[in-house]
Amino acid sequence: MYKQLNHKAWFLVLPVVALVAFNAIIPLMTVVNFSVQETFGDNVFFWAGVLWFEQVLQSDRFHDALLRQILFTTIILLIEVPLGLIVALAMPRKGAWVSVCLVAMALPLLIPWNVVGAMWNIFALPEIGLMGKGLRSLGFDFNYTRQPLTAWFTVVLMDVWHWTSLVVLLCYAGLVSIPNDYYQAAKIDGASAWSVFRYIQLPKLKRVLTIAILLRFMDSFMIYTEVVVLTGGGPGNSTTFLSIDLVKMALGQFDLGPAAAMSLIYFLIILLLSWLFYTVMTRNEAK
């Protein structure tokens, strides 16, 4: 309603524009610069064209990392979104327990990522960790530092522990904003608990769920710190996801050209998939 006629307002936005330019656009340009040239240090560059892109896209190493990444994100979404929704539905809507539950839910989100990694590292250690030892004493052959499968299990469990809360909090906020009239009307209409969920809660949570899925997709697709601290990408390369592979290539091997090309490809994949997710999930609303 208050449309600003004053074009001077744009000047107020300038600092933000400058900041974004400084910390996003300039580094991105540097990356583009590296991705099309070859360098051996000393600021000597040779034009390489799309060589690095071809190399990355054709390498098995990249394919494997990408596959692992997609598998991980899919598993994470399939667990965290339904679980978060169920927990949110089970939480009390009023009374003293509300704040207790909310604080408990928020706790994992407040812990720094490297600490989460370190915590789970110790927790799952097969010899001394509570979980590792516990599972072994129950007869499971659990050793995440040696077996790819248990390493995956631990990484997924850690992520679920760390991030399901985010989905819970988003869903909870969506649930409490549904007017009580809807529940009363449903009661009067004789709706079952399932019908209430299917026809009232789920439709009203659609926007919130869209945001939750999008956030969890982007975050899990870029997961780095926790996994590096927990498994270092191992055993072997079994938990080396895209970002870990990227860092190994750029810093470990100092292959700046391919690493830059891979960053750009990585960036484009996330952009494309996020856009795809978003359009598919909001398509019905537009109709």
Added chain:
Amino acid sequence: MTLELRQVTKSVGGSVHIHETSLMLEEGTFNVLLGTTLAGKTTLMQLMAGLDKPSSGELWFRGQNVTGIAVQKRNVSMVYQQFINYPHLTVYENIASPLRVIGVDDAKIKERVGKVAELLRLAPMLQRKPAELSGGQQQRTAIARALVKDSEIILLDEPLANLDYKLREELRDELPRLFADRHCIVVYATTEPMEALLFGGSTATLHEGRVTQFGPTAQIYRQPADLLSAQVFSDPPINTAPVTKANGRIRLDDGTDWPTPPAMAGAPDGPYTLAIRAHHITPIPQNGGSITVDGRVLVAELSGSESVLHFDRGGRTWISQSHGVHPYEVGETARLYVDVERSFLFGTDGRLVGGRV
């Protein structure tokens, strides 16, 4: 001091919100914008306030072109349908806020707030917060804020719509008095014809982004220039029917006819639209010039003081509104008296041909 809209239009995207409009509002007048929801009342007010810029045309105020000058630089106040106050400030501070912005000193603020609070009967509750007030008092606070700074233009956008019935009645009574000796231009938007009539002053009838007529309120009510203006200015909706005029008589589609009333005599023979307000159709005759129509009763609403009858006549729903209690059974045939002397005749182009009310 005048506010003038010169050939103002407003389009957003491809759709026209305000068609070309020219209006001249004088100092010390009370102007009502009357129209249904989405008729363009709010848009027109925002253009007047400078909250929005016209797509074409100009706004002149005090002989100066003020098109595109931001609202902050104009001396304008606005009151909305929602009760908009600062929730964390007391009523006193709420009313004082516009004066604080322009840097009036404390003694002066105290005097002016006191005066306005007295006028709006808010004096006993100046130290309360808006949340502790009734809806009526909250809206009074918002109105007081608009009055305190001696604005040259005061815009009220359906300010009473969210109030309880009785509170609305009370404030309706008070509003004209509040503005009586101010040298400002008041613009008041409403959907209710009754409000326009109570306030008097001038009225502009709006329909789908077009001002259909502008002039003294009573004159527009009694001499609507066209059918649209008559429809906007009638509650219950005005009754209409196609008629033909020939040989000094006017004939309804069912064959009922009557001698052309003198006020319509000048119109040439041909097809017309007859329009009669609901209170000129009654169960008992009002005067000698009435004709009778029969209709099937759809709904009978009795409110104790008046009876409103919805009935079907020749495929159109007509409404009769009368004093007293006139019970009818749904489905029965009712005989009603139409005071054709007080009807309007509109041409096929919608323009008023004749009629007096």
Added chain:
Amino acid sequence: MAKITLDRLRHSYMPDPQRPEDWALKEMTQELEDGGAYALLGPSGCGKTTLLNLISGLLRPTQGRILFDESDATEMSPEQRNIAQVFQFPVIYDTMTVYDNLAFPLRNRGVAPAEVDRRVKEVAAMLDLGHMLKKRAAGLTADGKQKISLGRGLVRSDVNVIMFDEPLTVIDPHLKWVLRSKLKELHHRIRRTMIYVTHDQTEALTFADQVVVMNNGEVVQVGTPVDLFERPAHTFVGHFIGSPGMNVLPCTLDGGRVGFMGQPVETASPVQAAPGNGRLELGVRPEFIRFEGTGIPVEIVKAADVGRFRIVETRHGEHRIKLLVSEGQPMPSGPAHLRFDPKHTHVYRDGWLVN
């Protein structure tokens, strides 16, 4: 379908109510006849919504019983009471079509598909929704959505009472007429008990056969619109109903003769000089006052022409008296006198009608 009996019903939101003002609803006993159209009318905070929630079962009363026919429903849940409710803001199932919305209450109760189809189509036709059954309900306008929520109550054959909680709040003013008359027409057709809660006298009076007027948690009067208009039991009813409301003026009582500022006034029935004190007042509606050659001398303060009539405000000393003058009727110029219609002039003691 059922008769609803409210038996010494009382409600407070406080755990231990002591003072009279602790009660959101003061003790009331009332019978609501099967098939009647009732309105609960009063200003905000008068207790009408509390009463509605007690009847629907969303609240348990602090004291008293609610009977549906002869069975005690006090402890029953809303679904056990078989009620339907239309809320202030339309409640619809966004993802469903209009058809599925209307079919929802029947399908939940396991009604056979053929019967569901028949009832949905019947109700849709009644509500003029027939042509949009396949549309998504979310795309409808506010009045369309309100019709759907009403329709979900109408499709069920087992509904005891349909409740309306200020259902026209979000409806455009020019559509209120249409929906209000539709409601009235529906009531005539199906003759179900309906209870309509509102603060708007026009809505209450035009919808209901019996209006329950409430103020400060108390039922002030129950009656037909005509009763409320012609014989208000309390000055509050006189003031609240009617626009403008009833004139309330101080009066004296001397041996059965009523006087206003030294002028004798004729009233509806002879008032006995009943023992007892209390503030005495005279109530007369603006509709029942005329200008005449003799009577109470007044000065005309202002006249507002609202088309059908003029609302004239006059003054006698410090007392303001409003009256209505019909369109076309002359107004006196200069000194004027008022005459109150004796049949419609009442005496009130401490606010309550005497006799």
